[in-house]
Amino acid sequence: MEKRSADTLIHARWIIPVSGNERFLDHHSVAIRDGDIIDILPTARAREVYEAVKHTSLDNHVLIPGLINTHTHAAMSLFRGLADDLPLMTWLNEHIWPAEQRWIGEQFVTDGARLAIAEMIRSGTTCFNDMYFFADVTGRVAAQAGMRAVVGEVLYDFPSPNYGPIEDGFRYTEMLIDKWRDDPLITIAVEPHSPYLCAPDLLRKAARLATAHAIPLVIHVSETASEVRTIRERHGASPVQHLADLNVLGPNLLACHCVALDATDMDLLGTHHVKVVHNPESNMKLASGIAPVPDLLARGICVALGTDGCASNNNLDLFQAMDITAKLHKVHDMDPTAADARTVLEMATREGAQAIGMGTEIGSLEVGKKADLIIVDIHKPHLVPLYHPASLLVYAAKGSDVQTVIVDGHLVVENGSLVHLDLAEIMHRTNLVARRISQEEKPL
Amino acid sequence: MEKRSADTLIHARWIIPVSGNERFLDHHSVAIRDGDIIDILPTARAREVYEAVKHTSLDNHVLIPGLINTHTHAAMSLFRGLADDLPLMTWLNEHIWPAEQRWIGEQFVTDGARLAIAEMIRSGTTCFNDMYFFADVTGRVAAQAGMRAVVGEVLYDFPSPNYGPIEDGFRYTEMLIDKWRDDPLITIAVEPHSPYLCAPDLLRKAARLATAHAIPLVIHVSETASEVRTIRERHGASPVQHLADLNVLGPNLLACHCVALDATDMDLLGTHHVKVVHNPESNMKLASGIAPVPDLLARGICVALGTDGCASNNNLDLFQAMDITAKLHKVHDMDPTAADARTVLEMATREGAQAIGMGTEIGSLEVGKKADLIIVDIHKPHLVPLYHPASLLVYAAKGSDVQTVIVDGHLVVENGSLVHLDLAEIMHRTNLVARRISQEEKPL
Numbered sequence: 001m002e003k004r005s006a007d008t009l010i011h012a013r014w015i016i017p018v019s020g021n022e023r024f025l026d027h028h029s030v031a032i033r034d035g036d037i038i039d040i041l042p043t044a045r046a047r048e049v050y051e052a053v054k055h056t057s058l059d060n061h062v063l064i065p066g067l068i069n070t071h072t073h074a075a076m077s078l079f080r081g082l083a084d085d086l087p088l089m090t091w092l093n094e095h096i097w098p099a100e101q102r103w104i105g106e107q108f109v110t111d112g113a114r115l116a117i118a119e120m121i122r123s124g125t126t127c128f129n130d131m132y133f134f135a136d137v138t139g140r141v142a143a144q145a146g147m148r149a150v151v152g153e154v155l156y157d158f159p160s161p162n163y164g165p166i167e168d169g170f171r172y173t174e175m176l177i178d179k180w181r182d183d184p185l186i187t188i189a190v191e192p193h194s195p196y197l198c199a200p201d202l203l204r205k206a207a208r209l210a211t212a213h214a215i216p217l218v219i220h221v222s223e224t225a226s227e228v229r230t231i232r233e234r235h236g237a238s239p240v241q242h243l244a245d246l247n248v249l250g251p252n253l254l255a256c257h258c259v260a261l262d263a264t265d266m267d268l269l270g271t272h273h274v275k276v277v278h279n280p281e282s283n284m285k286l287a288s289g290i291a292p293v294p295d296l297l298a299r300g301i302c303v304a305l306g307t308d309g310c311a312s313n314n315n316l317d318l319f320q321a322m323d324i325t326a327k328l329h330k331v332h333d334m335d336p337t338a339a340d341a342r343t344v345l346e347m348a349t350r351e352g353a354q355a356i357g358m359g360t361e362i363g364s365l366e367v368g369k370k371a372d373l374i375i376v377d378i379h380k381p382h383l384v385p386l387y388h389p390a391s392l393l394v395y396a397a398k399g400s401d402v403q404t405v406i407v408d409g410h411l412v413v414e415n416g417s418l419v420h421l422d423l424a425e426i427m428h429r430t431n432l433v434a435r436r437i438s439q440e441e442k443p444l
Numbered sequence: 445m446e447k448r449s450a451d452t453l454i455h456a457r458w459i460i461p462v463s464g465n466e467r468f469l470d471h472h473s474v475a476i477r478d479g480d481i482i483d484i485l486p487t488a489r490a491r492e493v494y495e496a497v498k499h500t501s502l503d504n505h506v507l508i509p510g511l512i513n514t515h516t517h518a519a520m521s522l523f524r525g526l527a528d529d530l531p532l533m534t535w536l537n538e539h540i541w542p543a544e545q546r547w548i549g550e551q552f553v554t555d556g557a558r559l560a561i562a563e564m565i566r567s568g569t570t571c572f573n574d575m576y577f578f579a580d581v582t583g584r585v586a587a588q589a590g591m592r593a594v595v596g597e598v599l600y601d602f603p604s605p606n607y608g609p610i611e612d613g614f615r616y617t618e619m620l621i622d623k624w625r626d627d628p629l630i631t632i633a634v635e636p637h638s639p640y641l642c643a644p645d646l647l648r649k650a651a652r653l654a655t656a657h658a659i660p661l662v663i664h665v666s667e668t669a670s671e672v673r674t675i676r677e678r679h680g681a682s683p684v685q686h687l688a689d690l691n692v693l694g695p696n697l698l699a700c701h702c703v704a705l706d707a708t709d710m711d712l713l714g715t716h717h718v719k720v721v722h723n724p725e726s727n728m729k730l731a732s733g734i735a736p737v738p739d740l741l742a743r744g745i746c747v748a749l750g751t752d753g754c755a756s757n758n759n760l761d762l763f764q765a766m767d768i769t770a771k772l773h774k775v776h777d778m779d780p781t782a783a784d785a786r787t788v789l790e791m792a793t794r795e796g797a798q799a800i801g802m803g804t805e806i807g808s809l810e811v812g813k814k815a816d817l818i819i820v821d822i823h824k825p826h827l828v829p830l831y832h833p834a835s836l837l838v839y840a841a842k843g844s845d846v847q848t849v850i851v852d853g854h855l856v857v858e859n860g861s862l863v864h865l866d867l868a869e870i871m872h873r874t875n876l877v878a879r880r881i882s883q884e885e886k887p888l
Contacts, residue, residue, distance in 0.1 A: 078829060080828075081829070081831045081832055081836050082831050084784070084785060084832065084835045084839065085780065085781055085784035085785060085835075086781065087780055087781060088780055118825035119825040119826040122825065122826075123826070281771060284771035284772060284775040285770070285774055285775075285780065286780055287775055287777070287778050287779055287780040287782075289775065289778070290775060313839070314835070314839040314840045315826055315840050316826070317826065317842075320767070320842075323764070324768060327725060327729050330729055330730070330731040331728040331729075331732070331733065333731070334731050334733070335731055336529065336530060336531055336532055336535070336729065336730055336731040337529055337530065337531060338731075340528070341529060381559055381562035381563040381867065381870060382563040382566075382567070382760070382761065384524075384871060384874045384875065384878070385522060385524060385525070385877070385878030385881070385882075386878070387524075387525045387526050387878070387882060388525050388528065391525040391528045391529075391758070392525050395525065395528065395729070395758040395759065396524060396525065396758045396759050398764075398842055399826075399842075400844035400845075401844075423825065426825060427823065427825070427828060430825075430828045430829055431828065431829065433829070434828065434829030434830070437831075438829075
């Protein structure tokens, strides 16, 4: 019998495909060809029927889909820890916004995005959804690193350090859509900042643009009770209701945060099949509140996971975000069955893919999907014993346990080392920029 | 000029001594002799005035006191992930207690404590306070590993798998006190389980024993609202008031959890100088509630940090506990200034030492204290830039960033490797025990 051919065969002790009902696979192999998963089958059988250029045997590892970080401001990694433990408005008005005014430019975004991507892929994230200035730069840096990303230029009513007036923001976004149309790794989203920084016209126009191109529309919504009060005063409706009134709610909308929701808001999100991004660590650190995730899930709403920017977290490790999500909702609802390990792992993978409109391409290990996957080394004292793989990953594993990362069939992290990025150069640039920022900003 | 002699000189780019007012030291050195810190001074000066057997230069590192885990059940590491996401009473009655009945013995505690200690010292914990069965075994394993520990045999009204009837539990505790009296690393505590598993007589007797020997008294208190109801029904008082009525409250008492407190309880804890152990991750995962840490701190009460046992967390990483503590109280109090990085780092070090009655010996880097210290490697993409060392450690560093650990002046972890423990043997024993447990317990 002639053998079938594959580029790579990965033989894994454990696989969690996050694809449907099966909890995990034991002694199975994944066959990859041309960047796609072409088969998942028992290892003994895989060795019989496939011949591959490369075999990788993983005796003490769990193989899972790459994690998807559905809300980031990547370049803000350069502001990690610049100002912590402060009241929200002091933090924004006296630290973050002035620092952005002073420092943001193409070089800053290049350096910051590169640092963030280094942290993300080393900790098992294979795709991120980024809202920031100079989105083209972030897309370029991600593509160079071999990482998958959705990027969008942040749009709001005021002049931007990148494009200037808002009309040019839309022109810039259209340029992005055109430029990156056929890229295998980078897709573009339309990203108006929020109902409180975007006038109704901007929001309507952004929604029309996203719909016309069938791409995601990403926005911050109901992050704090104070935002809800502001929008009620201005528009006589909650932020979610306000977006509904503007015809902005729809299945391509990613509503980031969704902390301060009432039942009507949740019903609206459900009815319009809006996707929600939960950012537990940022919402905790900024004292924004706790999103009603179990209520959203009970309504069948897609809830994905994000870290938010590094200045309000201060890390981009989705393993930690999974652990905190699982624990936070238990104590918030006083229900130890809330946000179980399996559900949280789905939020960080399959639901994340669904949220960014890539549910048929990534987010689980299934035949026909892209080979975006990560290998977790569990031969460590904090990762034994193994009774339940999902529970081990959520409650005990950390980003630092990720050994190898594959995106689109290509190695991007091998045994903990970055394949396409020069870590020494990243560290050098980061320290250079940080030294300048320290001198001028006089950190606390 | 003749040089002064030291065993070791550690030259560090950054030191956070956690000793008083100074936030951090830059380019300073720690001189160690006979297990004690004998000097902390600028590196240039240290090179002039000291000659040492060993010099260690740390150009990209932060040196801090070893972390102190003030509440563990170490051997439960073998139950990590055995049963998660379950209602509390199902978890206890159907999983944890039967598993303990079935499996606990000297060999189990040896294996489990060794696994826990491997995880703890590799993640930067230099001292832990353990309540479990066969405390002598845990003490022996810790001493072999070169780790500092307070251990106590868990005492309650029912027959114990170790000592049998409670009278023998007291005899066992007295044996421990006698046996470990002069040990440089191990100290003994009296550890009655809780007001709900210990009759008034047991509690009084335990308190008298601890006071007679001037050693810590450790107990679970007010972990859940349901416990408070039970004690109110039985004794007509809250658990804290009940302990006050029995004359058990005092400065040597470590009250673990303290989740369900009212203002009177907090006043009582403050008046009697009781020490509190906060276990945020366990309290979240079991949906027990959130301890009023900022209120306790505002009363000047000593609040230390613990992980609790591995079955309800499921890790022993105090770096993660610090991050979660800092974030949890911000969102719980809706105050982004609550539980700032500096305060949380103190909880995990200086306050921990204070809590276990070792405030003059460990918990900070000061001349005359024991050399219990850890070295964190910050030359990593998730640990740059560095604006504030304490903030970086709490919000961005993880246990896996700990490179080297020194206890009592001796290396116990060197460049990530355990010095006194055989990791291969630990993994082998763990997998052996876990396989047996899996077969009989049929994990979910």
